[in-house]
Amino acid sequence: MSDFKGILMGMGNPLLDISADVGQDMLDKYDLKLDSAVLAEEKHLPVYKELIEKYNAGFIAGGATQNSIRVAQWMLKASGMENATAFMGCVGSDEYAKTLEDCACKDGVLVNYMKDESTPTGTCAVLVKDGERSLCANLAAANNFKKSHLETDVSKAIYSSAQFFYIAGFFLTVSVESLELIAEHAVVENKTFCLNLSAPFIIDFFADAVATAIPYADYLFCNESEAETYAKKHDLGDDLKEVALKIAAMPKKNEKRPRIVVFTQGSKSTIVACEGKVTEYAVEPLEKEKLVDTNGAGDAFVGGFLSELVQGKDIEDCVKAGHWSAKYIIQQPGTTIDKPCDYKA
Numbered sequence: 001m002s003d004f005k006g007i008l009m010g011m012g013n014p015l016l017d018i019s020a021d022v023g024q025d026m027l028d029k030y031d032l033k034l035d036s037a038v039l040a041e042e043k044h045l046p047v048y049k050e051l052i053e054k055y056n057a058g059f060i061a062g063g064a065t066q067n068s069i070r071v072a073q074w075m076l077k078a079s080g081m082e083n084a085t086a087f088m089g090c091v092g093s094d095e096y097a098k099t100l101e102d103c104a105c106k107d108g109v110l111v112n113y114m115k116d117e118s119t120p121t122g123t124c125a126v127l128v129k130d131g132e133r134s135l136c137a138n139l140a141a142a143n144n145f146k147k148s149h150l151e152t153d154v155s156k157a158i159y160s161s162a163q164f165f166y167i168a169g170f171f172l173t174v175s176v177e178s179l180e181l182i183a184e185h186a187v188v189e190n191k192t193f194c195l196n197l198s199a200p201f202i203i204d205f206f207a208d209a210v211a212t213a214i215p216y217a218d219y220l221f222c223n224e225s226e227a228e229t230y231a232k233k234h235d236l237g238d239d240l241k242e243v244a245l246k247i248a249a250m251p252k253k254n255e256k257r258p259r260i261v262v263f264t265q266g267s268k269s270t271i272v273a274c275e276g277k278v279t280e281y282a283v284e285p286l287e288k289e290k291l292v293d294t295n296g297a298g299d300a301f302v303g304g305f306l307s308e309l310v311q312g313k314d315i316e317d318c319v320k321a322g323h324w325s326a327k328y329i330i331q332q333p334g335t336t337i338d339k340p341c342d343y344k345a
Helices: 024-029 047-054 064-078 095-106 140-144 147-151 153-161 169-173 176-188 200-205 207-216 224-233 240-248 297-309 315-329
Strands: 008-011 015-021 036-039 058-062 085-088 090-092 109-111 114-116 123-129 132-138 164-168 192-196 219-223 260-265 268-274 277-281
Touching: 008 064, 008 176, 015 047, 015 095, 024 123, 036 200, 047 123, 058 064, 058 095, 058 123, 064 085, 064 095, 064 109, 064 164, 064 169, 064 297, 064 315, 085 153, 090 095, 090 140, 095 109, 114 140, 147 153, 147 176, 164 169, 164 176, 164 297, 169 176, 169 200, 169 207, 176 192, 176 207, 192 207, 192 297, 200 207, 200 224, 219 224, 219 297, 224 240, 224 260, 240 260, 240 268, 240 277, 260 297, 260 315, 268 315, 277 315, 297 315
Parallel strands: 008 085, 008 164, 015 123, 036 132, 085 109, 090 114, 164 192, 192 219, 219 260
Antiparallel strands: 015 058, 123 132, 260 268, 268 277
């Protein structure tokens, strides 16, 4: 494992998605809304068992960062780059952990999980209605990742080899000090650090952690609702193109390269801001009858984007690959990768 010679490393919350199609009654019962992501509270805990017992739920390897890394590796393999990615996070010592590891390894990702013997592997309820999804994450073991895991010889070998790092904002609820260790390494070694804001609740309730992370971000990703939440919280105005420019211009730890800000907007154009310039990239529409599940669309976009970025491609190529991978994933249940990638750059 310590012989990793890959290029891209992710760190985040490994979760097993428990996914099912439901009616509005289930959403109402657990006070969940479509197109949202929340951390499970006491009132939500029965939802996992109910999805399994009453809705014939499927089990899919999940967790935002792990999804993006899996998609990136899937696309990199099509370019002849096998074993180019690694992922770290905390799991339990149970069957769910084995399922997650088997899935990631099958996809070609090297996993270096921290194992928590006393806590079950985290799960995420994915309630799907009319192609839209509501996410409710019970972090469990994922919440117990420690900086000490990064101090092991295996972990050091992995992040020393990697040239690109990606962390979704969900990890800011878990271990900011671990993020800082990797991000500081990226600054010192002039490597590329990528961050995703991930969900409005991260921006609202973990503002200090977000403020710690953003200065490290060479690439910052989020969707329109997250961008709007950030803009409102920091009084940046209503024009998302202006918001992107303002975030791109915020102070950076690594001043050797500019920050690039990427706002996805579902089927609307993707906004990219850098050095005072905004570019919009149109999204090729998908016929409504082909839409299966929007869960994982944003993760897949980042995975596709990163697969080109690590190969030195320009931003247009990165966005094009991100659009392609997102379009592929929304035609699957969850972030399911079940055939060789046939993407042509």
